[in-house]
Amino acid sequence: MWRRMLLLLRQVLISIDQLAQVLIVGPLYVLGLTAACPSADETISSYVGRGQLRGAWWARAAARAIDTLFVLLGEESGHCRRNVESAFLGLPPTS
Numbered sequence: 001m002w003r004r005m006l007l008l009l010r011q012v013l014i015s016i017d018q019l020a021q022v023l024i025v026g027p028l029y030v031l032g033l034t035a036a037c038p039s040a041d042e043t044i045s046s047y048v049g050r051g052q053l054r055g056a057w058w059a060r061a062a063a064r065a066i067d068t069l070f071v072l073l074g075e076e077s078g079h080c081r082r083n084v085e086s087a088f089l090g091l092p093p094t095s
Contacts, residue, residue, distance in 0.1 A: 014043065017043045017044055017045070018040055018041065018042065018043055019040075021042055021043060021046075022038040022039075022040055024038075025038035025047060026038050036050070043083060044066070045079055045080045046080070046084050048063050048066060049063065049080035049081045049082075049083050050084050052081065053081070053084060059080075062080075063081070066079060066080055
């Protein structure tokens, strides 16, 4: 039962992450500050990772902060980049 609750909690946190990405990127898109229309299926990490791959200065800084957070949580470095790869391969985000 605890395992199922943890799996459900993880999905809820991912959905909050996806909503936050749309709420953050949406106004930037409407104002013409980004060409990328937000996707409800994309997490903040994936969006930042795509920006990082394009060489955007803001994405490099954001990825550094996000990756540091996930390293502190026990994950390997490169969280944002891995989430881009998993998003484009149709796999679930890294755990």
